[in-house]
Amino acid sequence: MTLHPKSLTEELADWLAQGGRRIGEIVILPCGEGWEVRHVDDAESPASSLTAHKTPEAAREISKYDAAGQYRPLKGAPNLVHGWRLTLDTTAALRDALDFFYPAALGNWVAFTQGRATPSPIRETFARQTGMYRITGLLDEDDCRAVVADNCAYATNCRRRIAWPVAAGVPFDTLPPEKTNLEPAPDEMPVLCLHACSLLVASARTYIKKKRAAAGQ
Ligand code: SF4
Incomplete structure (x- = not known):
């Protein structure tokens, strides 16, 4: 008998059945036969105090701008707006909504936990760049640590957790653990x-250009 791999919706259903509730800045609450998604800070708020939405596509609009009305180019940025609730009838609809909030997060996590993801060391990523970004191949290991610490800071810039090392066998051991911890709490999907x-x-391009200019290169 051939075993077919589970769909991402089935993987999500399994995670929810095991008590999974948090992804990034959102919390997922059981709601009748379906689910209700909120900003994690609004988990205890009265439903009547939150603006109600009912379609997965609403997640795209909710996640588009921050509280100041500025476009959010980085969906991992910790500035998701508050004050809404999104009720969804099915796990499939929840999966669609999650892809708007955190693109590919579910697929990445499933692939990673199944050993099918191959994160690229940052120096290799920079070394592969072409054109105007080719210069990023000149960043050494300390440069990479500095650029990542500055641009990917968990508390202020990005809630994604990096699965890649500086170089093969060289971990990012200078970053705070929440940025590199891939062992989640039982109810959390990183x-x-x-x-x-x-x-x-x-940013790496800007960094290395400034560094070289300061050195007269
Ligand atoms: S962790 Fe860094 S590289 Fe990854 S998405 Fe966030 S800002 Fe970009």
Whole structure:
């Protein structure tokens, strides 16, 4: 008998059945036959105090801007707006909503836990860049530590947890543990960063250009 791999919706259902409730800044609460999603800070708020939404697509609008109305280019940024609740009838609808809040987070976590994800060391990512970003290949290990500490800070910049090392066999041991801890609390699914985002690559370019200019290069 051939065993078919589970769909991501089935994987999500299993995680929820085991008590999974938190992803990034959101909390998932049982609601009738379905689910209600809220900002984690609003978990205890009276439902009547929150703006109600009912479709997965509402997650796209909720996550688009921060409280000041500024576009959120980085969906992992810890500035998800408060004051809403999103009720969804099915786990499939919840899965769609999660992909708007944290793109690919579920798929990344499932692939990672099944040993199918291959995070690229940051120096290899930089070394692969071409064109105007080719210069990022000049960052050494300490440069990488500095750029990542500055741009990926868990508390202020990005809630994704980095699954990649500085280089093969060289972990990011200078970062606070919450940024690299891939052993989640029982009710939490970490939002993983499997590959450096374009914002980090752009920052690395600025960093190395400034460093070289300061050295007269
Ligand atoms: S590289 Fe990853 S952890 Fe860093 S800011 Fe980008 S998405 Fe977040």
